[in-house]
Amino acid sequence: MKTRDILQKKHELWLSILFGAFSIQNEKLFDEIYDFAMIEYRHLSWIGSSLAEIGEEFDFDKDNIDFQADNNFELFEKLIKQIEQMNSFYPQNNDKMYQRFISDEIYFIQKLREYLSDESNNEEIKAFNKSRVLEGYELNQKQSDSLILFLFEEAYKEYELILVYTYSNLFTDSKLLSSVFVDLIYESHFHLKSFARMMSKMGLLAVPRTIVQRVYQFDDLEQFLIDGIKEEEMAKEGCLALAKAVDHPSLSNFFNFINFQENYHIALMEKALAHIRSKK
Amino acid sequence: MSDREALKDEYLDHMMNPRNYGVVKDENAKGIGINPNNNELVEIYLKVDKDKKIQDIKFQAIGCMSTIVTGSIFTDIIKGESLDEASDVAEEFLEKVKFAPEEERACSEMVAKSFLASVINFSNREDGKDEKEYSLAISTDCVVVEDEN
Numbered sequence: 001m002k003t004r005d006i007l008q009k010k011h012e013l014w015l016s017i018l019f020g021a022f023s024i025q026n027e028k029l030f031d032e033i034y035d036f037a038m039i040e041y042r043h044l045s046w047i048g049s050s051l052a053e054i055g056e057e058f059d060f061d062k063d064n065i066d067f068q069a070d071n072n073f074e075l076f077e078k079l080i081k082q083i084e085q086m087n088s089f090y091p092q093n094n095d096k097m098y099q100r101f102i103s104d105e106i107y108f109i110q111k112l113r114e115y116l117s118d119e120s121n122n123e124e125i126k127a128f129n130k131s132r133v134l135e136g137y138e139l140n141q142k143q144s145d146s147l148i149l150f151l152f153e154e155a156y157k158e159y160e161l162i163l164v165y166t167y168s169n170l171f172t173d174s175k176l177l178s179s180v181f182v183d184l185i186y187e188s189h190f191h192l193k194s195f196a197r198m199m200s201k202m203g204l205l206a207v208p209r210t211i212v213q214r215v216y217q218f219d220d221l222e223q224f225l226i227d228g229i230k231e232e233e234m235a236k237e238g239c240l241a242l243a244k245a246v247d248h249p250s251l252s253n254f255f256n257f258i259n260f261q262e263n264y265h266i267a268l269m270e271k272a273l274a275h276i277r278s279k280k
Numbered sequence: 281m282s283d284r285e286a287l288k289d290e291y292l293d294h295m296m297n298p299r300n301y302g303v304v305k306d307e308n309a310k311g312i313g314i315n316p317n318n319n320e321l322v323e324i325y326l327k328v329d330k331d332k333k334i335q336d337i338k339f340q341a342i343g344c345m346s347t348i349v350t351g352s353i354f355t356d357i358i359k360g361e362s363l364d365e366a367s368d369v370a371e372e373f374l375e376k377v378k379f380a381p382e383e384e385r386a387c388s389e390m391v392a393k394s395f396l397a398s399v400i401n402f403s404n405r406e407d408g409k410d411e412k413e414y415s416l417a418i419s420t421d422c423v424v425v426e427d428e429n
Contacts (some may be wrong), residue, residue: 061303209298215342
């Protein structure tokens with residue numbers, strides 16, 4: 001299999017494990033499987049890096065992500081099958097990167113099998129039941145609608161930003177830009193996790209749609225950052241509006257906290273912008 | 281459609297699982313509906329058979345959730361129809377949204393115009409023109425209006 005095809009399969013596996021983790025309500029199991037997903041994300045980035053090194057372009061297209069299950073055990077079985085299948089795509093050689101992938105994934109399978117051996121780990125998955133109820137919070141129709149729309153828009157946006165900055169990071173020679181991109185990637189991972197966990201608890205979990213190639217394969221980084229700053233400002237406004245609309249101490253605090261993080265994203269993007277302009 | 285309507289069960293389902301989202305790899309028509317003011321766009325890919333029926337259709341978008349839901353519903357309706365029938369649906373769609381609030385009109389217009397652009401592209405390719413895609417601009421802005429209630 002060609003490396004760029006392996007990248008697509010790795011992208012799909014990352015999303016399966018990530019959204020599979022998001023669908024689990026048990027916090028301990030979620031934490032452990034989320035860690036596996038973050039390791040798969042790093043694999044994805046390394047494959048991208050190996051392609052960028054030889055100047056080969058690639059995309060983040062994906063097929064359907066099969067992660068929905070009725071209970072944890074069904075999910076674990078599904079993930080084991082997908083990881084085993086991934087293993088069959090790797091080249092049979094001594095490449096250190098692929099050896100690392102194989103070793104990581106042997107461990108993931110061992111852990112998933114371990115979870116399967118303990119019946120107490122098997123719980124019903126309610127992440128797709130469209131309950132729209134966020135346990136512990138009494139939201140009226142308008143508050144709930146505002147929250148749902150915000151979560152759908154922003155979960156997609158954070159996934160998009162992870163991939164846009166991952167792609168940009170792989171094709172930059174600048175240490176400063178790379179540092180900014182990496183910071184922004186991990187900020188978006190945190191935001192995606194926060195929003196997707198909420199969606200899961202409300203029975204609305206879904207993998208974001210595929211990103212149009214022109215969104216990350218852009219020619220003008222300066223314009224991208226200018227547009228990105230505008231979008232961050234809009235996201236800030238969205239957070240503030242939502243904090244006001246939900247009018248609930250704990251949720252409002254959370255959205256104010258996210259809003260304040262957006263300030264720093266803007267500062268990072270302005271730093272990148274200044275750097276690009278100084279090189280002109 | 282408004283955000284409030286988007287939260288009805290059927291619309292919520294389209295938000296979670298947009299139908300026909302993506303790219304037809306062996307397409308024989310591609311159209312783009314673009315908002316020139318903010319570069320939001322909808323791309324439609326068609327696989328049209330010899331009887332000029334839409335054998336496969338996919339769309340992708342740079343836009344808001346309303347655009348995704350509209351694209352999902354619209355492509356679901358016209359899949360399997362003839363190009364003429366589907367064009368009538370798109371025109372009717374445009375006529376209906378004429379009287380909708382501006383923010384709703386833009387999303388629907390991008391979807392309908394991307395389809396009409398793909399029909400033009402199909403016809404141009406049939407005429408032997410080497411044209412990868414055809415674009416039509418929309419006439420309104422996608423502006424989110426805050427609910428005052």
